[in-house]
Amino acid sequence: MWLKSWLKLIFSRTWVPLTITLILEFIAFEILGSLQGQPGFASLSTTILILNQLSIFGIMAVGMNLVIISGGIDLSIGSISAISGVISALVTVHLHIDSPIYILISYIAGVAIGLITGSIIGSLIAFIEIPPFIVTLAFMSLLRGLANIITAGKPISPLPENFLFLGRGQFLNTIPISIVIFILVFLWGYLVLNYTRLGRHIYAIGGNEVSAKLSGVPIRKTKLLVYIACSGLSALAGIILASRMGSGSPKVGIGDELAVIASVVIGGTSLSGGKGTIWGTLLGLCVVFTLNTGLNWIGVETFGQQVTLGLVILTAILVDKIQAKLKTSNE
Amino acid sequence: MPSHDNLLLEMKHITKRFPGVLALDKVKLELRYGEVHCLVGENGAGKSTLMKILAGAVPMDDGEIYIEGKKVEITSPFQAQQLGISMIYQEFNLIPYLSVAENIFLGREPKKGKTPFIDWKRMYKDAEDVLNLVGLKIDVRTPVVELSVAQQQMVEIAKALSIKAKIIVMDEPSATLTDHELKTLFDIIRTLRRQDLGIIYISHRLEELYEIGNRVTVMRDGQYIGTFEICDVTREDIIRMMVGRELTEEYPKVIFKRGPERLRVENLTRKGAFENISFSVHAGEIVGLTGLVGAGRTEVARAIFGADPLDKGKIYVDGSEVKIRSPQEAIYHGIGLLTEDRKNQGLVLSMTVRENTTLANLKRVTKWLFLNIPEEKRVSKKFVEELQIRTPSIEQIAQNLSGGNQQKVVLAKWLFTNSKILIFDEPTRGIDVGAKAEIFKLMNQLLERGVAILMISSELPEVLGMCDRILVMHEGRLAGELSREEATQEKIMQLATGYIKKNVA
Incomplete structure (x- = not known):
């Protein structure tokens, strides 16, 4: 009996097992690192390193979280981030003036590409009612191809010094700008989901579209906005990435959708829609990226990381099942 | 021929505890051969828990079950089926895009000799035979999705007959039927009764009990209230036992001045x-x-x-x-519409009572760009009190409420839109x-x-x-x-x- 009540305590809320996992990750990598003569994983500098990596994915994850809660999915985010980075870099190179105003114009151009694609994707889903999986699968391929055609498959570089501000700049010489942007995006997501009509509509549509429609929820408008938001944020992430790498490459972001969807789902958002929180997504991101960084720390390469990520996703789904079981035995 | 005094099924001292509640408290149920035994009680009285125990879907904490005089342990739905127990739920367990015959023989498809291949000819033939028993004349190759609700129910009954069920439990079979279809259902039930099957019939429509039932067992709050010959009790008696108090008026009609x-x-x-x-x-x-x-x-x-x-x-x-x-x-x-199907068209079950209440008029709780959550809570509490919605709190998920209370939440939603x-x-x-x-x-x-x-x-x-x-x-x-x-x-x-x-x- 005590085991059951113990399990209940651990699994009663999504954040409990995730926080425990996160702490265990830090402890494990600290120990494993020390054994290899490389202590110091559990430190402020590593945390900032993790957050810096996480920030780009996190910006996309906030959008993806909205999409998945609304009952949809977006597979095109990696390709959108690539084409936005490319367009942004191209505009900078063509303007050929390294001043903040012109750089801002190139950033805006990149985000605009994201918003335009988001509107097209959203319209196809909301008005023509094509399943999101198919629309975004098509755009994943289409945009990747376009990015490669525009650049002839080669990265656009070098980029002017000012362009690198978003990706490499630091706020008050300590916190990377990308983390600051992520925090702002996160706050925006928090407000939207919890304190706006749009957020409530997103939950309602994901929970039960028919009931939502019959309650007067503007289904089409909401869906459209959700995909525009997700694409726009992915574009922003793509620009930060280009700025960090110092080049607009058509090859970036391949497979990013997987890491992002994984983080969101690990954070407790249900793929069938209607359920999920922004805090869960943040924890999901932390768990995934601490793992990645930690594996790098102890010298496990990409292939090993892919295997581990797969295992983490499976574990998260098992935990979700256990929670559901415990809930029903409660009634 | 089994004597009608022998019991086909006997459930004794059935007790089931869920955390915090005693769902069933030493409940008993007897079923004779060739009997239609009605089971009545308000929602939450424990009828479905009792039936789930019989079907092997829920384990009991205490009690005994005898089938044809032999004590049995029912530990899984499969085993219940083996014992000749068949459940027909309100939501049918049919697979929409499979044919009638495939549905009837799902998991038990006849094979060609020892090969793994399905003997389609025999399956269609057997399906036709069993459909004849329930008097349904349709092509057994029709996909189930093309059938009416009543026809689907007949298919469910046919399926129960094809597995040689001795005990058939029908949970609110009449809820979705028209009067004409109901007559057909009753005819079938009478035929089954003549074949000495036992039927447990759950319904909220009390007038049906008098038309089809032999005996009735009344339950209230997980307690066994009593079992009676239908002809010995009046409708009013049954209602009184079900609700545990005198129900002053079933239809409290007031005529207002026409505006x-x-x-x-x-x-x-x-x-x-x-x-x-x-x-x-x-x-x-x-x-x-x-x-x-x-x-x-x-x-x-x-x-x-x-x-x-x-x-x-x-x-x-x-x-x-x-x-x-x-x-x-x-x-x-x-204009407000309270749909027939509350669960799938009226409420967002994953959302709370509070969120469902304001869903159709969020503008009214929006200040500037943001939702005014304290105001929303106040409104929701007001409706819970006014409509006497029985819920532990306004933050309860709508899924966990009873049908009547869900209906009240839907009503609250429309009242909030004025x-x-x-x-x-x-x-x-x-x-x-x-x-x-x-x-x-x-x-x-x-x-x-x-x-x-x-x-x-x-x-x-x-x-x-x-x-x-x-x-x-x-x-x-x-x-x-x-x-x-x-x-x-x-x-x-x-x-x-x-x-x-x-x-x-």
Whole structure:
């Protein structure tokens, strides 16, 4: 009996097992690192390193979280981030003036590409009612191809010094700008989901579209906005990435959708829609990226990381099942 | 031939605890050969838990089960099936895109000799045989999705017969049937009874018990109240035992002064669904819209509410013509629709009572760009008190409420939009006797405030009991209108079946 009540305590809320996992990750990598003569994983500098990596994915994850809660999915985010980075870099190179105003114009151009694609994707889903999986699968391929055609498959570089501000700049010489942007995006997501009509509509549509429609929820408008938001944020992430790498490459972001969807789902958002929180997504991101960084720390390469990520996703789904079981035995 | 005094099934001292509640407290149930045994009780009385134990879906904490005198342990649904127990749930367990025959023999498909290949010829032949037993004449190759609800139910019964079930449990089999289909179901049940099968029949419609049942067992709050020969107890007795108190009035009708016209529709037409529907509803009155299932009542309601497009016709709200192309526009004009299917069309079950209450009018709790959550909580608490919604808190997920309380949450949602015209589609379906009366009382309160109600219902007693005027539809047309005074079940049925035509005044 005590085991059951113990399990209940651990699994009663999504954040409990995730926080425990996160702490265990830090402890494990600290120990494993020390054994290899490389202590110091559990430190402020590593945390900032993790957050810096996480920030780009996190910006996309906030959008993806909205999409998945609304009952949809977006597979095109990696390709959108690539084409936005490319367009942004191209505009900078063509303007050929390294001043903040012109750089801002190139950033805006990149985000605009994201918003335009988001509107097209959203319209196809909301008005023509094509399943999101198919629309975004098509755009994943289409945009990747376009990015490669525009650049002839080669990265656009070098980029002017000012362009690198978003990706490499630091706020008050300590916190990377990308983390600051992520925090702002996160706050925006928090407000939207919890304190706006749009957020409530997103939950309602994901929970039960028919009931939502019959309650007067503007289904089409909401869906459209959700995909525009997700694409726009992915574009922003793509620009930060280009700025960090110092080049607009058509090859970036391949497979990013997987890491992002994984983080969101690990954070407790249900793929069938209607359920999920922004805090869960943040924890999901932390768990995934601490793992990645930690594996790098102890010298496990990409292939090993892919295997581990797969295992983490499976574990998260098992935990979700256990929670559901415990809930029903409660009634 | 087993003697009728022997028991086919005996459940004794069945006890089931869920954390915090005693769901079943030493309950007993006996079933004779060739008996239709009715099981009644309000929602939450423990009927379904008892049946789930019998079906092996839920383990019991204490008690004994005997089948044909032998003690049995039922630990899984599969084992229950082996013991000859078959459940027919309200939601059917049929696979829509498989054929009737495939559904009947799912998991037990006849094979060609020892090969792994299905013997289709034999399967179709056997399926036809078993369908003949229930008197259903359809091609066994038809996909189930193309069948009517009644036909699907027949298929479920056929399936039960094909596995040689001795005990068949029917959970609210009549809820979705028209009167005509119900007659067919009763005929089948009588045939099964003659074959010495035992049937446990769960229903909220007490009048059915007298037509089909032999004995009745009443349950209340997880307790066994008693078992009686149907002929020994009156309807009122049963209701009293079910609710544990005297129910003053089943239909607490109050006649209010008829106010101004709220809603008028003229020549509403939607091809293939309904034609030339005209009527009006005034403040302070309930207009019933009845007819057989499939007559187009729900379709009319959906069209008025903007959920489906209209081909022709005009809608007037408070005397002026309005264009309604979406539920949003209907809500804007003060119309609310309480759908028949609360779980799938009325509520977002994953959201809380609070969130469901404000969903149709979030603007009213929005300040600047943001939702005013404290205000939302206040509003929601007010409705929970006013409508006496039984929920531990406003943060409870709607899924966890009983049918009657879910219906109240839907009602709260429309009250919060200040709807002046409310369309109730089968408002009491699946709701127990006590909660029904509460819903009707709430309707009275609404009428007093000047709301106009259009009530779609197949339950003739409630139509006769609550409506001021009754519109009857037949095959997509209005067959006639009856006043409260002149209406009788017979007159309604004559109109509904197209037996007589009456000009609409």
